[in-house]
Amino acid sequence: xxxxxxxYQVRFDEEISTIICEGSFRLRGTQEYQPILSILLGAVxxxxxxxxxxxxxxxxxxxxxxxxxxxxxxxxRKHGASQVLILGSKNYPWQGKSxxxxxxxxxxxxxxxx
Amino acid sequence: MISIDTDGLLNLSPAxxxxxxxxxxxKLAELEQSNQDLQVMLDTSxxxxxxxxxxxxxxxxxxxxxxELATEHGDTVEDELYDRVESTLRKSEQQLRLxxxxxxxxxxxxxxxxxxxVYANAMMGVLFDVSVSVLLGRKSIELYCxxxxxxxxxxxxxxxxxxxxxxxxLRRHDGADVWVEISLRxxxxxxxxxxxxxxHDITHLKAMNRAANRFVPKEYLEFLNKNSISDITLGDxxxxxMTVMFSDLRGFTSLSENMSPQENFxxxxxxxxxxxxxxxEHKGFIIKYLGDGIHGIFPQRADDGVRAGIAQLRKVQxxxxxxxxxxxxxIAVGIGVNTGYMMVGMVGEHDRMQGDAxxxxxxxxxxxxxxxxxxxxxxxxxxxxxxxxNEPTTFDIRFLDRVQVAGRKGTLDLxxxxxxxPPEMRALKQETQIDYxxxxxxxxxxxxxxxxxKLFGVLQRNPRDKPAWHHLVNATRLADTGAPEGWTGVxxxxxx
Numbered sequence: 222x223x224x225x226x227x228x229y230q231v232r233f234d235e236e237i238s239t240i241i242c243e244g245s246f247r248l249r250g251t252q253e254y255q256p257i258l259s260i261l262l263g264a265v266x267x268x269x270x271x272x273x274x275x276x277x278x279x280x281x282x283x284x285x286x287x288x289x290x291x292x293x294x295x296x297x298r299k300h301g302a303s304q305v306l307i308l309g310s311k312n313y314p315w316q317g318k319s320x321x322x323x324x325x326x327x328x329x330x331x332x333x334x335x
Numbered sequence: 336m337i338s339i340d341t342d343g344l345l346n347l348s349p350a351x352x353x354x355x356x357x358x359x360x361x362k363l364a365e366l367e368q369s370n371q372d373l374q375v376m377l378d379t380s381x382x383x384x385x386x387x388x389x390x391x392x393x394x395x396x397x398x399x400x401x402x403e404l405a406t407e408h409g410d411t412v413e414d415e416l417y418d419r420v421e422s423t424l425r426k427s428e429q430q431l432r433l434x435x436x437x438x439x440x441x442x443x444x445x446x447x448x449x450x451x452x453v454y455a456n457a458m459m460g461v462l463f464d465v466s467v468s469v470l471l472g473r474k475s476i477e478l479y480c481x482x483x484x485x486x487x488x489x490x491x492x493x494x495x496x497x498x499x500x501x502x503x504x505l506r507r508h509d510g511a512d513v514w515v516e517i518s519l520r521x522x523x524x525x526x527x528x529x530x531x532x533x534x535h536d537i538t539h540l541k542a543m544n545r546a547a548n549r550f551v552p553k554e555y556l557e558f559l560n561k562n563s564i565s566d567i568t569l570g571d572x573x574x575x576x577m578t579v580m581f582s583d584l585r586g587f588t589s590l591s592e593n594m595s596p597q598e599n600f601x602x603x604x605x606x607x608x609x610x611x612x613x614x615x616e617h618k619g620f621i622i623k624y625l626g627d628g629i630h631g632i633f634p635q636r637a638d639d640g641v642r643a644g645i646a647q648l649r650k651v652q653x654x655x656x657x658x659x660x661x662x663x664x665x666i667a668v669g670i671g672v673n674t675g676y677m678m679v680g681m682v683g684e685h686d687r688m689q690g691d692a693x694x695x696x697x698x699x700x701x702x703x704x705x706x707x708x709x710x711x712x713x714x715x716x717x718x719x720x721x722x723x724x725n726e727p728t729t730f731d732i733r734f735l736d737r738v739q740v741a742g743r744k745g746t747l748d749l750x751x752x753x754x755x756x757p758p759e760m761r762a763l764k765q766e767t768q769i770d771y772x773x774x775x776x777x778x779x780x781x782x783x784x785x786x787x788x789k790l791f792g793v794l795q796r797n798p799r800d801k802p803a804w805h806h807l808v809n810a811t812r813l814a815d816t817g818a819p820e821g822w823t824g825v826x827x828x829x830x831x
Contacts, residue, residue: 318411
C-alpha cells in the first residue's frame with residue numbers, strides 16, 4: 222500500500238513489515254489524514270510480530286499528524302500482537318522530542334533516533 | 336409471599352399438618368435460591384460496571400496523553416519554525432549588510448517611523464567626508480539641501496512603491512553641496528519598516544555638464560534635438576528659415592591698443608557677460624563668438640532677433656554710463672539682423688568641432704552688420720526680417736537704403752531699427768519719419784530737387800540724422816548732374 226503526493230510519500234512494505242513515511246505531513250485535521258491512517262492501521266491489522274515505523278526522512282509533522290500517529294500506537298497496544306520499533310533521525314529536531322512521548326501510550330515501544 | 340392461614344391450621348389433621356410443613360420448607364428453599372441468584376446477578380452487574388469504568392478511564396487517559404502529545408509536538412514545531420525564521424532573517428540581514436558594505440556606491444537605511452538614519456555604509460562616509468558614526472542617529476531630512484524634496488521623495492515612495500534615480504542636492508557636514516541620483520525602496524531592517532536609499536554621486540558629472548554647456552549651450556543641444564553633449568556628432572544639423580544676428584564692437588582695435596592683454600580679456604568678457612544673456616533671454620543662442628563679435632541664431636521668430644538687438648543696444652548704453660563714470664571711453668556696437676534659409680550644425684573634425692551656421696543669408700547678415708558703420712546707425716535689419724515680424728508696429732523702423740552688396744546679384748532693401756537710439760534722437764526720428772520717407776520716395780522717383788528740399792526739412796529738425804545726410808548728399812549730387820543712364824537709385828557696395 223502506498224500514497225505518493227507532491228509533499229510526502231507513505232508506503233507499507235509487507236515483506237519487511239515496515240511503514241516508511243517521507244517528506245512533510247502538513248495535512249489539515251483527522252479527515253485529511255484518514256488515507257494515511259488507513260495504511261498504518263492496515264499494517265497493525267496484519268499483526269506482524271515486529272512492526273517498524275521509519276520516519277527518518279519525515280521532515281515535518283504537524284499537530285494533526287502527531288494525533289494520527291498516536292491513534293496508530295493505540296491500535297498497536299489494543300491488538301497487542303506486534304512489537305513496534307520507530308526509526309527517527311536527529312536531522313529533524315522535532316523527532317527527538319516528540320517521538321519518545323509515544324512511550325507514554327505504549328511503554329513497550331522501541332525507538333532508535335540515529 | 337408465603338401466607339399462613341393460622342385459623343385454618345387448627346382444623347387440620349396431624350398428617351395434613353406434616354404435609355403443610357413440608358410444602359412450606361420447599362417454598363423457603365426456593366426463596367433462598369432466588370435470593371442467591373439475585374446476589375450473583377448484582378455482583379456480576381457491579382463487576383461489569385467496574386470493568387466499563389476502567390475502560391473509559393483508560394480511554395480518557397489515552398485521550399489526555401494524545402492531547403498532551405499533540406500540544407507538546409505543536410510547541411516543539413512552533414519553536415523550531417520560529418528559530419528557523421529567526422535564523423533566516425538574521426542570515427538575510429547579514430547578507431544585506433555584506434552586499435551593502437561591498438557596494439561601491441553610498442547606501443543609507445532610514446527608519447520609516449522617524450526618518451532617522453539607522454545604517455550607513457562606508458562609501459556614504461566617504462561621500463560626506465565623515466565617519467559613518469556621525470551619520471547614524473541623524474534625521475535624513477538634514478541631508479537634503481531642500482527639505483521639501485525629501486518629503487516629496489518619501490511621498491512618491493509611499494504612493495508608487497519606489498523612487499528611481501531622482502536627481503537631488505544633498506548637503507554635507509562641511510556645508511558643501513553634493514549632487515546625487517537617489518533611489519528609494521521600502522524594506523524591513525532590525526524588525527522595523529525602513530527605507531533603503533541607494534545614492535550615486537553625480538557632482539563631478541554635473542560640473543562636467545556645466546562646463547560642457549559653456550561650450551555647447553543647452554539651448555543649442557535642444558535645437559539639435561540632443562539630450563547630451565555626448566550625443567553630438569559631426570554633421571548634426573538643422574536646416575530651415577531662421578533669424579541670424581551679427582553684433583560687433585566698434586573700434587575695439589583702437590580701444591585695445593592701450594590695454595594690457597589682461598585688461599583686454601577683462602574688458603571683452605565684461606562686455607560679453609552683459610550682452611550674451613540677452614540672446615538667451617530672447618529664445619536665441621550664441622553660435623560662436625567672433626573676436627569681439629557675437630553670432631547668434633533665433634530659430635523661432637524674427638521678432639526675437641530684433642528685440643534682442645534692441646535690448647543689447649540699451650544694455651550697452653547703461654554699460655557706457657558706468658564706463659564714463661569710471662573715466663573710461665564709451666563703446667559703440669553695430670548690429671545686423673537677417674532672416675532666411677540656413678543650415679545650423681556641427682563642423683570641424685571628429686575630435687574638434689564647433690557649432691556654425693551657413694548659407695548666403697548668414698554671409699549677408701555679416702555684411703549688413705558692417706554697413707552700420709557706413710550709414711552711421713547702430714542696428715540694421717533686412718527687408719526679409721521686417722516682413723516676417725509678427726508685431727512690426729511695436730518697433731521704430733524706417734527705410735534705410737536700397738543696396739547691392741558685393742558678390743550678390745539683386746538689390747536688397749535695408750531698414751534701420753532706432754528703438755534704442757537715445758530718447759531725444761528717437762523722438763526726432765519718429766517726428767520726421769513721414770517727411771524722411773516721402774523724401775526717399777521722391778528720390779527714387781528722380782525728383783531730386785523735391786527730395787533735397789524734404790531732406791533739408793528733416794535735417795533742420797534733426798541735424799544729427801546721419802542716414803538723412805547720406806541721402807541729401809546723393810540727392811544734391813544728382814540734382815546737379817542729373818541721373819546717369821541706367822540709374823536705379825541702388826547703392827552699390829563694392830567693398831566686402
